[in-house]
Amino acid sequence: MSAILSVQNLRKAYENGFEALKRVNLEINEGEILALLGPNGAGKTTLISTICGITLPTEGTITVGGFDTQSDFRAARNLIGLVPQEINLEPFEKVINTVRFSRGLFGKPRNDALIEEILKKLSLWDKRDARINELSGGMKRRVLIAKALSHEPKVLFLDEPTAGVDVELRKDMWDVVAELKATGVTIILTTHYIEEAEAIADRIGVIRRGEILLVEDKERLMAQMGQKELEVQLSAPITEIPASLATFELRLNDAGDAVIYSYDTQGARTGITTLLNAISEAGLVLTDVQTRQSSLEEIFVGLVHEAETDNKETGNKETAA
Numbered sequence: 001m002s003a004i005l006s007v008q009n010l011r012k013a014y015e016n017g018f019e020a021l022k023r024v025n026l027e028i029n030e031g032e033i034l035a036l037l038g039p040n041g042a043g044k045t046t047l048i049s050t051i052c053g054i055t056l057p058t059e060g061t062i063t064v065g066g067f068d069t070q071s072d073f074r075a076a077r078n079l080i081g082l083v084p085q086e087i088n089l090e091p092f093e094k095v096i097n098t099v100r101f102s103r104g105l106f107g108k109p110r111n112d113a114l115i116e117e118i119l120k121k122l123s124l125w126d127k128r129d130a131r132i133n134e135l136s137g138g139m140k141r142r143v144l145i146a147k148a149l150s151h152e153p154k155v156l157f158l159d160e161p162t163a164g165v166d167v168e169l170r171k172d173m174w175d176v177v178a179e180l181k182a183t184g185v186t187i188i189l190t191t192h193y194i195e196e197a198e199a200i201a202d203r204i205g206v207i208r209r210g211e212i213l214l215v216e217d218k219e220r221l222m223a224q225m226g227q228k229e230l231e232v233q234l235s236a237p238i239t240e241i242p243a244s245l246a247t248f249e250l251r252l253n254d255a256g257d258a259v260i261y262s263y264d265t266q267g268a269r270t271g272i273t274t275l276l277n278a279i280s281e282a283g284l285v286l287t288d289v290q291t292r293q294s295s296l297e298e299i300f301v302g303l304v305h306e307a308e309t310d311n312k313e314t315g316n317k318e319t320a321a
């Protein structure tokens with residue numbers, strides 16, 4: 001797969017000097033779904049706004065389909081569809097006119113067949129003559145997507161598409177995203193919800209305080225997140241792990257007074273009981289046992305904690321993950 005979007009050394013400092021993005025590097029492959037996960041204020045919207053040309057980068061370069069978003073703004077922007085976080089629709093406009101108008105804004109000729117196809121894909125065709133203020137919240141979000149697709153973009157940004165949306169609508173939105181992917185659109189969505197990233201993304205990026213902490217294939221990430229460590233404290237130090245415990249692939253700590261066992265929390269069996277029996281059969285006396293989560297899981301737990309703290313401070317009712 002080739003990169004359709006490339007972000008290099010992107011830094012964004014707002015006028016008040018606040019550095020919302022710090023040297024962000026990101027490559028998005030054509031046809032993939034990338035979920036950008038991060039707590040409130042992490043820089044998700046800033047990143048999207050900078051890629052879409054709503055705000056200017058302080059440093060760095062962004063290319064979309066090979067076009068530089070600054071020197072070749074129009075060509076780059078034409079390839080991008082943006083579904084904003086907030087519903088900003090004209091309440092008395094008809095659905096179909098709203099979507100047609102969006103296409104016109106990009107200077108594209110009227111194409112009724114295409115608009116029909118988009119509205120049908122989003123289950124809005126029956127509502128084409130309804131006024132925006134007659135629609136449910138979920139339908140309004142679909143209209144936002146239809147608008148963003150009206151000029152046939154290759155890359156679609158969805159900024160927290162399911163924020164404040166109930167579980168059923170959220171799943172509905174996931175289906176819509178999956179269908180869009182099937183038509184070849186590259187999708188970048190931001191979310192607070194780990195489960196959302198897990199449900200629909202091919203890759204997951206984690207952003208915190210303006211920095212991308214990791215971008216990883218979802219399957220690999222989930223496998224890594226499933227790893228836990230068990231530390232078994234021994235009554236006396238040892239110099240090497242007894243041969244009878246070889247199958248557990250234990251590690252000895254630096255002091256030699258604890259053995260560390262890695263296991264998969266998602267596996268049917270963790271092997272912990274067998275290990276503890278084998279340790280005592282090997283003549284070792286254990287004094288304490290503790291488990292540790294892998295660093296990736298720690299990152300997620302940290303993110304959730306930070307988001308919850310932010311929510312409390314801002315009075316935001318949304319829960320993180």
Ligand SMILES: Nc1ncnc2c1ncn2[C@@H]1O[C@H](COP(=O)(O)OP(=O)(O)OP(=O)(O)O)[C@@H](O)[C@H]1O
Pocket residue numbers: 014015016018020038039040041042043044045046047
């Ligand atoms: N115009 C601005 N001037 C100064 N600081 C800003 C401006 N816009 C955003 N920020 C700050 O930049 C940081 C990143 O904000 P941003 O909206 O990108 O975060 P986010 O990850 O999208 O958060 P959320 O999940 O709450 O939407 C925040 O600390 C925010 O207060």
